[in-house]
Amino acid sequence: MAKKSSSPNLSRRDFTKIVMSFLGSIMGAMVGVPIIGYVISPALKATEIDDWVSLGALDSYPIGSPKLFSFTRTKVNGWEQTTNSYGVFVVRKSESALNVYSNVCTHLSCRVNWNEEVAAYTCPCHDAQFGLNGEVLYGPPPRPMDEYEYTIEDGNILIHLTEA
Amino acid sequence: MFEKIFQWLDERLGLEAIYGAVLDRKVPKVNWWFTLGSASLFLFVMQGITGIFLTMYYVPSPDKAYDSIQYIMNGVAFGWLIRGIHHWGASLMVLIVFLHMLRTFFYGAYKYPREITWLTGSLLLLLTLGMGFTGYLLPWNQRAYWATTVGTEIAGTVPGIGDFILRALRGGSDLSAVTLARFFSAHIWLLPLGIVLLISVHMYLIIRLGISNVPGEDE
Numbered sequence: 001m002a003k004k005s006s007s008p009n010l011s012r013r014d015f016t017k018i019v020m021s022f023l024g025s026i027m028g029a030m031v032g033v034p035i036i037g038y039v040i041s042p043a044l045k046a047t048e049i050d051d052w053v054s055l056g057a058l059d060s061y062p063i064g065s066p067k068l069f070s071f072t073r074t075k076v077n078g079w080e081q082t083t084n085s086y087g088v089f090v091v092r093k094s095e096s097a098l099n100v101y102s103n104v105c106t107h108l109s110c111r112v113n114w115n116e117e118v119a120a121y122t123c124p125c126h127d128a129q130f131g132l133n134g135e136v137l138y139g140p141p142p143r144p145m146d147e148y149e150y151t152i153e154d155g156n157i158l159i160h161l162t163e164a
Numbered sequence: 165m166f167e168k169i170f171q172w173l174d175e176r177l178g179l180e181a182i183y184g185a186v187l188d189r190k191v192p193k194v195n196w197w198f199t200l201g202s203a204s205l206f207l208f209v210m211q212g213i214t215g216i217f218l219t220m221y222y223v224p225s226p227d228k229a230y231d232s233i234q235y236i237m238n239g240v241a242f243g244w245l246i247r248g249i250h251h252w253g254a255s256l257m258v259l260i261v262f263l264h265m266l267r268t269f270f271y272g273a274y275k276y277p278r279e280i281t282w283l284t285g286s287l288l289l290l291l292t293l294g295m296g297f298t299g300y301l302l303p304w305n306q307r308a309y310w311a312t313t314v315g316t317e318i319a320g321t322v323p324g325i326g327d328f329i330l331r332a333l334r335g336g337s338d339l340s341a342v343t344l345a346r347f348f349s350a351h352i353w354l355l356p357l358g359i360v361l362l363i364s365v366h367m368y369l370i371i372r373l374g375i376s377n378v379p380g381e382d383e
Contacts, residue, residue: 037241038243042239042240078221
């Protein structure tokens with residue numbers, strides 16, 4: 001294509017090519033950066049949750065078997081409010097010791113149920129089973145059930161709900 | 165290396181021939197008014213690209229259309245820029261396409277053998293106005309609502325079939341969610357499809373026939 005110029009100086013054609021590709025890159029960036037920003041900006045926006053949620057009176061939970069507590073939280077996503085529902089299993093070990101587990105399966109986020117017959121939390125999606133204390137008994141989950149930090153204030157259970 | 169790849173592709177695709185036919189055409193000595201056609205094409209492509217990106221967030225439903233546009237303007241990075249280009253580009257496109265038509269008319273460029281180019285161009289002007297009309301409703305604000313009320317009423321004044329035209333445009337007797345949805349559909353699918361098809365014919369004819377001379381004083 002372009003022959004090497006015999007002159008030691010830059011040829012007019014090469015100069016034009018360099019200037020055009022330089023200006024072209026600037027123009028490409030001026031168009032490309034806004035478009036990329038436009039497409040990915042909702043993904044970069046942090047909608048944090050850092051909340052203490054009351055689960056009601058400690059006395060309302062039986063000792064020994066898990067009890068489900070459900071609640072919802074709303075977030076603004078774009079032009080709409082999104083209501084997410086949460087479920088937690090409260091397992092009361094004794095008068096004051098308890099564990100609070102998320103009902104979200106650690107495999108692929110289906111919701112697990114407590115099954116009294118097999119004495120395990122069972123996941124409807126891939127037959128996973130978790131023991132009373134959240135440990136994996138059977139199936140694909142990579143880790144035990146997620147646990148919430150809790151405090152007891154005036155006989156009420158509060159759990160710490162955090163989400164990045 | 166690149167030359168070899170290019171040669172391989174060219175042998176199979178005939179790229180040189182396409183380049184020659186499309187861009188290396190012989191053109192008469194013309195003036196700046198002859199750039200309006202390319203400007204119209206550029207604006208159409210730009211409206212197409214910005215429009216595609218706007219549909220990523222816009223929702224054509226009466227309860228969310230306005231909110232989704234507020235989100236584009238205030239919540240999304242560069243949303244104001246993409247919508248701004250689409251908004252101003254729309255007015256500019258109507259203006260440029262119209263000037264392109266005037267240039268063709270006053271230079272007599274619609275004459276033999278370019279009648280079909282002129283006909284397709286006239287339809288393209290009408291479709292461009294259709295794009296403006298349907299796009300104007302989509303923000304679903306007071307101005308959009310009443311402009312479309314008035315616009316469809318005007319279409320309804322046609323003798324005999326006026327009432328049918330009004331109902332067909334609105335999708336019923338009222339300006340409603342149905343109207344918004346069908347205007348959106350027309351704005352992003354039907355009219356652009358028509359424009360693309362007609363531009364193809366228009367461009368083919370320009371490549372086939374070449375562009376006209378600036379008429380001389382004795383013509």
